[in-house]
Amino acid sequence: MAIATKSVKLKIQKYDPEIDAEPYWREYTIQAKPGMTMLEALFEVLNKVDGSLSFRFCCRGAVCGACAMMINGKIRLACETQVSAMLEKREPILVSPLPHKKVVKDLVVDMDPFFQQMVSIKPFLVAKEPYPEKEIIQSEKERAKLTEPIDCILCGSCSSACTIAWWDPNYLGPATLEKVYRFVVDSRDSIRDERLDMVDTEDGVWRCHTIFNCVDVCPKKINQTDAIQYLKRQLVKKKLGFS
Amino acid sequence: MKYHEIIVVGAGLAGLRAAVETATEFDTAIITQVPPVRSHSGAAQGGVNAPMGNNPAGKDDSVEKHTYDTVKGSDFLADQDAAALMISEAAPCIYELEHWGCPFSRTPEGKIAQRPFGGAGYPRTCYAADKTGLYMLHTLWERSVALNVKTYEERFVTDLVVEDGKAVGVIALNMVTGEFEPYMAESIIFGTGGPGQVYGRSTNALISTGSGAYVAYRRGVPLKDMEFIQFHPTSLFGTNILMTEGARGEGGYLVNNKGERFMSKYAPTAMELGPRDIVSRSIQTEINEGRGFEGGYVHLDLRHLGREKILDRLPGIRDISINFAGVDPIDAPIPIQPGQHYAMGGISTDMNGATNIKGFYAAGECACVSVHGANRLGGNSLLDTVVFGKLSGKHVKGFMKGKTERKKGEAAIMKALEEQERAREELLSKNGTENHAAIRDEMKETMILKVGIFREEKLMQEALAKIIELKERYKNIRVMNKGRKYNLDYLRAYELWGMLELAHVIALGAIERKESRGSHSRRDFPKRDDEKYMKHTIATYTPSGPKISYSDVVITKYQPVERKY
Numbered sequence: 001m002a003i004a005t006k007s008v009k010l011k012i013q014k015y016d017p018e019i020d021a022e023p024y025w026r027e028y029t030i031q032a033k034p035g036m037t038m039l040e041a042l043f044e045v046l047n048k049v050d051g052s053l054s055f056r057f058c059c060r061g062a063v064c065g066a067c068a069m070m071i072n073g074k075i076r077l078a079c080e081t082q083v084s085a086m087l088e089k090r091e092p093i094l095v096s097p098l099p100h101k102k103v104v105k106d107l108v109v110d111m112d113p114f115f116q117q118m119v120s121i122k123p124f125l126v127a128k129e130p131y132p133e134k135e136i137i138q139s140e141k142e143r144a145k146l147t148e149p150i151d152c153i154l155c156g157s158c159s160s161a162c163t164i165a166w167w168d169p170n171y172l173g174p175a176t177l178e179k180v181y182r183f184v185v186d187s188r189d190s191i192r193d194e195r196l197d198m199v200d201t202e203d204g205v206w207r208c209h210t211i212f213n214c215v216d217v218c219p220k221k222i223n224q225t226d227a228i229q230y231l232k233r234q235l236v237k238k239k240l241g242f243s
Numbered sequence: 244m245k246y247h248e249i250i251v252v253g254a255g256l257a258g259l260r261a262a263v264e265t266a267t268e269f270d271t272a273i274i275t276q277v278p279p280v281r282s283h284s285g286a287a288q289g290g291v292n293a294p295m296g297n298n299p300a301g302k303d304d305s306v307e308k309h310t311y312d313t314v315k316g317s318d319f320l321a322d323q324d325a326a327a328l329m330i331s332e333a334a335p336c337i338y339e340l341e342h343w344g345c346p347f348s349r350t351p352e353g354k355i356a357q358r359p360f361g362g363a364g365y366p367r368t369c370y371a372a373d374k375t376g377l378y379m380l381h382t383l384w385e386r387s388v389a390l391n392v393k394t395y396e397e398r399f400v401t402d403l404v405v406e407d408g409k410a411v412g413v414i415a416l417n418m419v420t421g422e423f424e425p426y427m428a429e430s431i432i433f434g435t436g437g438p439g440q441v442y443g444r445s446t447n448a449l450i451s452t453g454s455g456a457y458v459a460y461r462r463g464v465p466l467k468d469m470e471f472i473q474f475h476p477t478s479l480f481g482t483n484i485l486m487t488e489g490a491r492g493e494g495g496y497l498v499n500n501k502g503e504r505f506m507s508k509y510a511p512t513a514m515e516l517g518p519r520d521i522v523s524r525s526i527q528t529e530i531n532e533g534r535g536f537e538g539g540y541v542h543l544d545l546r547h548l549g550r551e552k553i554l555d556r557l558p559g560i561r562d563i564s565i566n567f568a569g570v571d572p573i574d575a576p577i578p579i580q581p582g583q584h585y586a587m588g589g590i591s592t593d594m595n596g597a598t599n600i601k602g603f604y605a606a607g608e609c610a611c612v613s614v615h616g617a618n619r620l621g622g623n624s625l626l627d628t629v630v631f632g633k634l635s636g637k638h639v640k641g642f643m644k645g646k647t648e649r650k651k652g653e654a655a656i657m658k659a660l661e662e663q664e665r666a667r668e669e670l671l672s673k674n675g676t677e678n679h680a681a682i683r684d685e686m687k688e689t690m691i692l693k694v695g696i697f698r699e700e701k702l703m704q705e706a707l708a709k710i711i712e713l714k715e716r717y718k719n720i721r722v723m724n725k726g727r728k729y730n731l732d733y734l735r736a737y738e739l740w741g742m743l744e745l746a747h748v749i750a751l752g753a754i755e756r757k758e759s760r761g762s763h764s765r766r767d768f769p770k771r772d773d774e775k776y777m778k779h780t781i782a783t784y785t786p787s788g789p790k791i792s793y794s795d796v797v798i799t800k801y802q803p804v805e806r807k808y
Binding site: 016018035037043046047048050051052053054055057058059060061062063064065066080104105106108111115119122123124125127131133134135136137138139140142143146147150151153154183186188 | 278485
């Protein structure tokens with residue numbers, strides 16, 4: 001049984017900083033099957049039209065965070081974005097890398113600064129030692145506080161959308177602060193004060209101007225801005241001697 | 244040349260757990276194709292098994308009972324000593340992850356929550372909503388950060404360097420720069436994942452190509468039991484994204500086009516919670532006999548669980564259903580079909596993860612100890628990764644203490660580096676008429692249709708002939724992109740060869756095993772044949788194709804019986 005395909009136009013931003021003077025757009029026509037995702041569309045281009053196209057991918061199920069990019073003017077995960085939904089907005093569909101990150105090639109950006117910030121804030125639980133023989137007891141209510149922050153897949157969409165992060169590369173940014181929040185609200189952690197002090201800086205929580213771009217683009221619907229305000233409130237309480 | 248005492252290849256759960264084990268005492272580095280948090284382990288949903296008895300219905304559970312379920316689930320092909328070892332280490336390994344921050348869901352008493360899973364006598368699957376693999380992966384990555392483990396990312400390991408029967412290093416392609424890099428080490432651990440992408444309809448990540456297993460195989464490490472491929476009963480129709488077994492563990496029904504809970508015909512006691520091989524065959528039978536829906540699927544119905552339970556226990560399943568199939572499981576049943584999910588086979592190792600090459604270890608899905616035999620139980624793969632990741636690491640630490648010679652094999656590594664560079668030039672210069680992506684598609688289609696859930700001689704012979712034809716056609720491919728930097732065209736062409744080699748091993752092993760056992764279900768040999776095939780299949784590389792031999796299964800106390808559920 002032949003599946004009906006449809007001709008679809010894509011415009012993809014290409015750029016190899018070692019060769020090209022500046023990024024440029026290239027238009028491609030592919031045959032799209034019903035249900036095709038943008039990631040599959042990129043593979044159609046790679047396999048049949050332009051073997052030089054570079055992009056990142058892995059799980060193709062919206063859980064690994066590799067394929068965040070700008071599609072039709074909004075940051076999305078390519079693997080969970082339907083071609084048909086994008087066509088309703090405009091054609092050719094525009095695809096470009098995560099904004100305000102250094103381009104390595106085409107849709108591949110340099111994520112090193114993002115991960116360097118992430119590892120700078122002790123992104124690991126520090127439970128009191130010696131550990132118990134079995135699990136550390138945590139109530140369902142305490143565990144529920146983790147439900148939102150642990151959903152972060154470190155795709156970098158939020159930090160790429162944050163206008164503060166654009167002009168202040170030292171700003172820890174929404175994903176990193178969300179990670180701090182994740183451990184601050186974990187009942188098992190033992191260095192809450194140290195974590196709060198870590199973000200009590202010019203480039204920490206106080207740099208957030210509650211613009212909510214991070215919340216807009218998060219593919220996991222995490223409210224980073226809210227988490228950052230929580231950290232601010234805890235710092236205020238701490239300074240006033242309430243905690 | 245970069246040097247580390249221990250190099251771990253792969254940063255999924257097995258690789259990270261191994262690295263975390265050795266990094267406390269030895270200079271350890273990880274080489275990985277993707278940043279650790281992108282690894283395929285993160286797609287695991289349902290949970291990880293341990294007989295903790297935290298669920299009131301599991302209070303009589305024990306290591307003994309979990310071991311027996313695992314051995315029975317394996318259709319008696321698992322090595323019973325290895326299965327017992329894995330399960331005796333289960334609870335300590337999971338408590339350890341909890342101490343390191345893994346956010347498991349909780350019981351009302353605040354203990355790690357456990358849910359029922361297929362093929363298990365008790366609810367022993369520890370879970371964190373339906374994203375257990377993701378949270379375990381992040382936790383172990385965080386632990387590796389705490390221990391300052393050096394990580395080389397976006398490096399694709401293309402060769403294992405062996406000198407005088409000892410592993411001395413690896414060659415990795417730096418995907419970003421396009422340069423091959425030589426690495427020297429005293430000991431090397433592979434945690435490189437499974438070969439799911441060899442098949443069509445796979446639940447696996449696109450990077451799960453079995454590249455590590457191929458590299459080891461090519462250098463003389465045997466592969467074990469590769470014909471045993473697990474088909475997960477419930478992958479989303481269309482994209483084949485995993486729909487966790489936890490959905491049935493929480494009470495979900497499988498329903499055909501007549502509205503019947505058809506599992507009553509196939510596993511009257513266990514129903515939807517039969518082991519995966521049996522449930523997959525049941526679904527496929529319903530579809531084949533006209534009781535599926537158009538296109539070839541049945542329904543996974545969660546509606547009776549109610550909104551609250553779905554949101555609390557299965558939020559990820561709901562999101563995937565909505566975003567990829569346009570179905571909200573609160574209101575409508577989810578269309579599912581069986582999909583390739585896991586390789587029980589892999590790099591042949593002993594219970595310490597050690598192989599026939601000194602200093603070379605493997606753990607996780609790329610390895611075969613064997614603990615899963617002919618069919619793995621749900622929740623036992625995450626367990627396998629953390630237990631054997633840890634045990635490999637432990638054994639390597641012992642190996643290092645006994646190792647007197649250091650920094651050997653520089654000449655061999657440099658020679659291997661030149662070989663890899665030469666091979667790349669050769670591949671890049673290919674301007675033939677074959678599209679390698681089309682060859683990949685043909686391979687995937689062939690494997691799912693002809694070496695799939697139901698197998699028979701004629702179809703498998705056709706598959707084998709096809710694979711040999713594809714290997715021949717591969718010589719005439721064209722690589723469009725001649726560049727070096729982030730060249731996906733080249734990388735995809737390169738990894739395809741290894742996939743074809745693994746497909747060859749799988750098909751040949753399946754043809755030679757003239758019985759039905761676990762996931763290997765032959766219409767022409769419907770019965771298990773313990774007299775002839777109570778053996779592990781061993782495939783060894785030769786330039787003209789795999790050579791198949793057999794090795795004994797370790798039986799300690801459980802004599803094989805017919806499986807009934």
